[in-house]
Amino acid sequence: MLYLGIDLGGTHIACGVCDKEGRIISKEETPTLPDRPFEQVVRDMGLCALEAIRKAEAVPNDIAAIGIGIPGIANNDTGRVIFCTNLGWNDVPLTEELQKYVNKPVYIENDATVAGFAESVAGVSKGCRSSVFLTLGTGVGGGIIVNGKPWTGAHGVASELGHLTIELDGIPCTCGKDGCLERYCSATALIRMGKEACQVHPRCDLAQRVNGDLSKLTAKTVIDSARSGDEISMHLFHRYARYLALAINNVVSFLDPEMVVLGGGVSNAGEFLLNAVKEKLPYFLMFKTMPYCDVQLARLGNEAGIIGAAMLGRIMKEEGAFSYAD
């Protein structure tokens, strides 16, 4: 049997047909254009999915199940998306609407959970019974795999690791609280630190790299400058790596998984980031002499969304739609 994975993003919809090992057989993409009515977005998801199936030289009846990763949360008992802020969706019947185009069982999950599940089926954490995925992007997302399955909690709101408080009354977060982890560990955090440094040191290497136009400063600017040895950027980068090590220890002290996987834009810094984090992690560990999780970079990149969604479809089909309390 084949499995259809749909990665629903704020800018693109990516559909792919996978085999049962999570290998992508065909892919198709279309713009999301999120300002349109819900039904029109889902229509394009459906047509994109049908085109991916055609490209796989398959027919809809070859598809055993459909998985969808969304930047939000859903209730799989009702097939409704509860929140999907980027797309302005609130309590919409995604499963019912999509089944007008491909009438197969649909399973919807948060995109970070989907990406983490993909890595655990076909990526760097393959073979691990427990792993935690951290996406270091505009925000910080989390994906938790326990006993080989995604863990989404008793009410579907688990793994919001970006919103663990790590600083009492710290930096205000978009969520309305203060001091959330994502204010310190996201790409946005690295950009903020870079801008602050440029305001104090207007001629620093960072400021020069963007010709003084701080609106052009990205996480990559800071990382490239640090990599070149610039002292100010090195300082920021190591501060960032320290926050990330603290965050990883919070994962270790809570769940002690076999592996922590780093994905998202900042993880493109590769070994440079990984080495800095691994160097700082032992300080934060509770039991210095006990073995602890491996920390690795995600391997599947943009394809994690399709693969993870397809594999969610598979696990749902094979083991039954697991309710949140399972």
Next chain:
Amino acid sequence: MLYLGIDLGGTHIACGVCDKEGRIISKEETPTLPDRPFEQVVRDMGLCALEAIRKAEAVPNDIAAIGIGIPGIANNDTGRVIFCTNLGWNDVPLTEELQKYVNKPVYIENDATVAGFAESVAGVSKGCRSSVFLTLGTGVGGGIIVNGKPWTGAHGVASELGHLTIELDGIPCTCGKDGCLERYCSATALIRMGKEACQVHPRCDLAQRVNGDLSKLTAKTVIDSARSGDEISMHLFHRYARYLALAINNVVSFLDPEMVVLGGGVSNAGEFLLNAVKEKLPYFLMFKTMPYCDVQLARLGNEAGIIGAAMLGRIMKEEGAFSYAD
């Protein structure tokens, strides 16, 4: 069949025989006297266990399995206790030594995990597939139940919830790091806050309750004073409850269990504490309109150690010793 539960504490060893539902049939206690050699402590554990079995009008062969809760961590593959700081134990063969007295399968687990498991089998969280137990004592311990089983992590170091960082570079912790949750949510934290207040307000109600002798100030002093309406103590108590609400949100945002259970000395404040925490929790929640876990007080009190240990023995016997990665 019957199950033997042993609660190994720094001052007392409590042994009990339970039926398969976790009902205590008989109990026996003996002092730990932790300064003695390891073998002598285990000898008293063994004799105490045999006495509990005799009191239950049973013989050792009626016991299907033995569970032990320890203030430390153990490796059940080897039967050795890795750390048990209060007792000064480092890498000792507890299973082998105890089996000289009662030769049955032994399963050892951290005491907070054991207490949380007890509540999930026979206490307030009975029937919950997922729950998180927080002991609010000298430190803060955690017990995680996932899919009805204790979760101890891939390397046995999970659920050290007292050592999640909640304040960057915060109050120094006994573990060597700074800003750990237990510096804000333990009985010790409430005592520290009380002492600080007394130093600034030497004639406050709190100081009067201990006749100015701050070494006599306990968490109960602060709670009693707050309950009587004293303004300074009310302020401290609500600050404490706010930290605890923040900690509970970290649990919700990570694992989203069905229930969070509060145990340990501070939880004796009862509804007074529970109401204050429940009032403060919504502010910290990421999804304000989604359902979330119930927060309840532990019900089993001191018996949780025996019951949880006995039920660990049962689950081990019935489902096989689960390794950390299960």
